Amino acid sequence: MSVRTYFQVLDDTAADIISDKLDLMPRISARLERKSLMTTMRARPVVTVIVVLLALLILTTVVYALGRLTGYIPGVGFVQKDSLRVLVEPVSQTRDGITVSIEQVVADSERTIVIYKTEGLSLQAANSEGEGGGNPFGSVQQLRLPDGTTFQELAGDNNTPEPILNNIKTEGGWPNYVRRLVYPPISSDVNELTLLIPVLQNMPVGAAAENWSLTFQLKPAPADVTYAPIIEITPASQNVTTPSPVAGEINPPALLNTATSNGFTLQLDNVIELQDGYIFTGNLSWNDSVFPTGNGMISEAVIPVLKDANGQVIPVEQVPLDWASQEHKTLWSFRTNRKAFMGPLTLSIPSIKTTLNPPAVDFDIDLGSNPQVGQIWERNQDFVFAGQTIHLSSVQLNGNCGVQMYDLTFTFTSGLAGIYAYVNDLAPQTPFDYSCEGGGAAWENGNPVDSKTFYAAARYRNIPTGLHQYSMMASIPHEVNGPWQVTWTPLLTSESTPTPAAGACLTLDTWNQLSARNDPLPSGLGGKIVTTIDEGGNLPAIYVSNLDGTNSSKIDIGSWTSLSMDGTRLAYSGTDANYVLNLSSGEKTTVGIDGYHVVLSPDNTRAMYTTTFGLYVVNADGTGLQKIDTGSTQVISVVGWLPDNQTIVYAAMGGEGFTFITHNLQSGEARELFSFQNKAGFGTISSDGQWITFADRIFGATGWGIFISRLDGSERRLIVEPEVPTNYASVWSPDGQWLIINTLDANGKEIPVLVNPFACQIMPLNNVNGTIEDWSP
Amino acid sequence: MDEVEAIRRLKRGEIGGLEYFVARYQVKATRAALLVIGDQARAEDVVQETFIRIFQNSSRFDETRPFEPYLMRSVMNAALNACRNDKRFISMESNLDVVEGLISEAASVETQVEYWDLRNGILDALQQLPPRERAVIVQRYYLDMSEKEMALALDAAPGTVKWLLNAARNRLRDLLWRGRHDER
Numbered sequence: 001m002s003v004r005t006y007f008q009v010l011d012d013t014a015a016d017i018i019s020d021k022l023d024l025m026p027r028i029s030a031r032l033e034r035k036s037l038m039t040t041m042r043a044r045p046v047v048t049v050i051v052v053l054l055a056l057l058i059l060t061t062v063v064y065a066l067g068r069l070t071g072y073i074p075g076v077g078f079v080q081k082d083s084l085r086v087l088v089e090p091v092s093q094t095r096d097g098i099t100v101s102i103e104q105v106v107a108d109s110e111r112t113i114v115i116y117k118t119e120g121l122s123l124q125a126a127n128s129e130g131e132g133g134g135n136p137f138g139s140v141q142q143l144r145l146p147d148g149t150t151f152q153e154l155a156g157d158n159n160t161p162e163p164i165l166n167n168i169k170t171e172g173g174w175p176n177y178v179r180r181l182v183y184p185p186i187s188s189d190v191n192e193l194t195l196l197i198p199v200l201q202n203m204p205v206g207a208a209a210e211n212w213s214l215t216f217q218l219k220p221a222p223a224d225v226t227y228a229p230i231i232e233i234t235p236a237s238q239n240v241t242t243p244s245p246v247a248g249e250i251n252p253p254a255l256l257n258t259a260t261s262n263g264f265t266l267q268l269d270n271v272i273e274l275q276d277g278y279i280f281t282g283n284l285s286w287n288d289s290v291f292p293t294g295n296g297m298i299s300e301a302v303i304p305v306l307k308d309a310n311g312q313v314i315p316v317e318q319v320p321l322d323w324a325s326q327e328h329k330t331l332w333s334f335r336t337n338r339k340a341f342m343g344p345l346t347l348s349i350p351s352i353k354t355t356l357n358p359p360a361v362d363f364d365i366d367l368g369s370n371p372q373v374g375q376i377w378e379r380n381q382d383f384v385f386a387g388q389t390i391h392l393s394s395v396q397l398n399g400n401c402g403v404q405m406y407d408l409t410f411t412f413t414s415g416l417a418g419i420y421a422y423v424n425d426l427a428p429q430t431p432f433d434y435s436c437e438g439g440g441a442a443w444e445n446g447n448p449v450d451s452k453t454f455y456a457a458a459r460y461r462n463i464p465t466g467l468h469q470y471s472m473m474a475s476i477p478h479e480v481n482g483p484w485q486v487t488w489t490p491l492l493t494s495e496s497t498p499t500p501a502a503g504a505c506l507t508l509d510t511w512n513q514l515s516a517r518n519d520p521l522p523s524g525l526g527g528k529i530v531t532t533i534d535e536g537g538n539l540p541a542i543y544v545s546n547l548d549g550t551n552s553s554k555i556d557i558g559s560w561t562s563l564s565m566d567g568t569r570l571a572y573s574g575t576d577a578n579y580v581l582n583l584s585s586g587e588k589t590t591v592g593i594d595g596y597h598v599v600l601s602p603d604n605t606r607a608m609y610t611t612t613f614g615l616y617v618v619n620a621d622g623t624g625l626q627k628i629d630t631g632s633t634q635v636i637s638v639v640g641w642l643p644d645n646q647t648i649v650y651a652a653m654g655g656e657g658f659t660f661i662t663h664n665l666q667s668g669e670a671r672e673l674f675s676f677q678n679k680a681g682f683g684t685i686s687s688d689g690q691w692i693t694f695a696d697r698i699f700g701a702t703g704w705g706i707f708i709s710r711l712d713g714s715e716r717r718l719i720v721e722p723e724v725p726t727n728y729a730s731v732w733s734p735d736g737q738w739l740i741i742n743t744l745d746a747n748g749k750e751i752p753v754l755v756n757p758f759a760c761q762i763m764p765l766n767n768v769n770g771t772i773e774d775w776s777p
Numbered sequence: 778m779d780e781v782e783a784i785r786r787l788k789r790g791e792i793g794g795l796e797y798f799v800a801r802y803q804v805k806a807t808r809a810a811l812l813v814i815g816d817q818a819r820a821e822d823v824v825q826e827t828f829i830r831i832f833q834n835s836s837r838f839d840e841t842r843p844f845e846p847y848l849m850r851s852v853m854n855a856a857l858n859a860c861r862n863d864k865r866f867i868s869m870e871s872n873l874d875v876v877e878g879l880i881s882e883a884a885s886v887e888t889q890v891e892y893w894d895l896r897n898g899i900l901d902a903l904q905q906l907p908p909r910e911r912a913v914i915v916q917r918y919y920l921d922m923s924e925k926e927m928a929l930a931l932d933a934a935p936g937t938v939k940w941l942l943n944a945a946r947n948r949l950r951d952l953l954w955r956g957r958h959d960e961r
């Protein structure tokens with residue numbers, strides 16, 4: 001019998017090395033401070049002049065570089081049209097079932113970009129140890145010229161803010177991928193190159209075919225190469241009268257593209273017109289005046305908001321920039337997923353959060369010849385940093401900052417929340433543990449006692465004695481008000497402005513209000529649910545109860561549970577096999593020792609389950625195992641059965657997500673329904689086979705929304721907005737009129753919510769614990 | 778201050794918001810990183826850098842979502858990245874099952890000497906696994922993530938996780954447990 005949980009064992013194992021007294025905050029503070037010093041202007045005049053000159057040089061470079069880059073190819077990046085060469089024809093090589101294909105190469109006088117993709121990499125190989133437990137992280141990939149010269153990838157030295165959608169992305173299902181490699185420019189008379197890939201990305205050494213060598217040819221870019229136009233924005237000082245836009249024509253730069261206020265300048269640099277949207281790239285720069293105390297940092301990422309002429313917020317997603325960082329400037333890039341807007345569009349920043357770091361102040365403390373642990377020195381001393389008074393009320397010697405360590409703790413108060421202080425001993429007695437210097441708010445039981453009271457500490461290996469001189473630094477929160485606003489008028493297109501999609505039934509606002517509600521279940525709504533509750537073991541505990549949480553009984557330990565359509569049987573993956581349990585008789589039948597997620601057919605005669613790589617159907621008594629032909633798909637997620645007892649629905653991984661597929665067991669006919677983007681392929685089907693629910697990505701949102709649709713993807717409706725924290729798995733009611741959404745509170749505790757997706761009724765299921773996995777009459 | 782308020786402060790760029798989370802999660806996060814990386818200094822570095830990255834990108838954090846799973850996912854990813862060029866581990870004939878067997882046995886022994894001995898064995902055995910398998914063990918048994926959560930966190934299909942924690946593990950674990958005790 002276990003006397004401790006697995007968690008305890010691992011925690012104790014790690015605790016032998018990582019003590020409970022670990023304190024990373026001083027190091028983190030120091031790193032953040034160092035960064036602020038690196039990224040902000042110093043007060044010293046000589047340094048200031050140098051940095052300004054550097055900034056001017058860099059700005060010139062950027063403008064110059066942009067001026068030369070005359071086109072943009074999505075997925076590739078900026079190119080120079082006049083010197084461009086491209087691939088003569090795609091090249092591919094297949095070995096041991098793995099195909100590597102070079103699909104796109106562009107070479108201009110600035111650089112050479114190679115894009116290749118893989119097919120046939122298997123999960124087994126990616127997860128294997130390979131030879132000697134090699135790591136699944138690929139290798140250096142070189143470009144070889146005919147004379148044997150090899151080029152390494154360029155990294156991080158590009159001064160052009162280049163929006164790239166991805167340097168590497170999963171395609172065709174992990175571990176397969178598409179990779180973008182950037183090399184130095186090659187001489188215009190070299191038209192044959194060889195890409196060398198010792199070990200493929202995601203593959204451990206020895207797990208898959210290695211030492212790939214793909215030779216390809218280049219030719220001058222033909223006239224029909226499609227470039228996305230780069231619309232460079234003319235500086236705002238050149239006031240241009242905007243004519244009426246004409247469909248299909250690029251407007252001259254319109255309105256203001258630069259906004260300066262309080263030392264910060266927001267600038268829109270260029271707009272790239274893609275087929276399905278725009279990429280906006282710009283920068284935020286600042287001068288000395290934004291940090292009146294000489295030092296400071298922008299403490300929060302600055303993300304402009306894009307709005308149309310009606311003030312409607314337009315969803316955008318950040319685009320990674322291939323760009324080396326610069327002093328006094330931060331760059332941003334966003335993209336839209338459509339082009340039809342009511343212009344002009346406005347990019348705005350209401351305010352910018354900064355932290356000021358005024359010069360340090362020194363002070364002395366005489367600790368005496370024999371200070372004692374616990375001793376307090378009352379100070380009541382005021383310091384002024386950036387106009388804020390910080391009061392040092394007392395200093396205390398503590399002996400609890402680690403094994404044989406002593407803390408001298410400084411207690412401060414101020415009239416402003418969010419101030420942070422650091423204290424250094426300028427002439428420390430050795431040994432002195434610098435890692436424990438620093439400060440922060442007062443803490444008790446994981447919560448700050450008072451946001452305007454904060455502490456700093458100096459740590460010693462021996463009790464400090466005598467006169468000590470300390471240096472105190474402080475971080476003062478400082479918000480710089482804007483707004484900064486730039487505008488741009490998009491092209492007129494024949495595309496109509498889309499009608500805003502209907503809002504979700506379960507929004508963050510409604511979800512936040514649910515905790516105060518205790519609604520009775522709707523009349524007639526009931527039935528049996530199966531829940532899983534984590535009780536600290538290897539697998540969760542399985543409970544069956546009524547929908548209102550009453551009559552709960554523990555069934556077994558297991559996961560991937562489902563109830564039969566009539567509620568008489570429970571299918572689950574136990575500790576060593578998959579089972580179907582007759583809830584009345586207690587009879588338990590094994591339906592496969594491998595695999596998981598068993599779902600019974602509506603008539604209880606058969607079951608389907610997946611082993612990830614394969615999909616199986618088996619008789620409910622465990623006989624007649626049949627492997628379903630799912631083609632080359634590597635990952636299968638079980639969805640359910642249609643009412644005809646002959647058609648199964650599963651999700652197959654591919655592309656950037658999964659595709660729902662029906663498979664008729666009698667005819668063997670498989671039919672693709674529609675694709676959706678999430679990592680797990682979760683989907684559930686209503687008992688009448690009319691609706692399917694799934695989690696899908698929403699442009700501009702973090703996380704996934706939960707949708708329902710018909711099986712062909714039509715009548716799609718957003719039921720739960722992505723902002724609501726859920727586990728993305730939802731459960732249909734037996735009559736197909738309700739859904740249970742398993743939401744999670746801030747501590748990860750499940751809060752099941754009942755949602756009528758057709759009438760948008762919502763109520764919490766307050767009396768149910770754990771994750772609701774299925775629901776039957 | 779509760780977690781939601783701390784996230785709001787974090788999003789406002791207040792270091793006090795970060796401090797709340799550091800104070801609350803640093804030990805667990807560093808221990809999780811240690812179990813994957815096997816080195817104290819590197820584990821502390823990984824967690825330190827993760828917190829810094831979270832602070833620097835905090836404005837993008839969704840304040841309605843629980844922080845701990847997000848942090849632990851980030852720590853696991855950073856720990857796996859830290860193992861990128863680490864070729865020091867060697868494979869064992871029976872890897873995942875050995876670790877699980879040791880954990881299982883350590884959960885049952887009653888004497889502190891045996892327990893201490895097994896803890897050393899667990900740490901050693903963990904380091905014999907490929908990093909991805911270490912991460913799976915840590916996510917499942919230390920971070921208490923369900924297989925579904927692990928699938929989302931590992932950017933892998935649920936079956937990948939299931940495959941790693943294969944069905945045979947429990948049988949082998951039991952055999953190992955019995956085998957070790959029969960020897961005594």
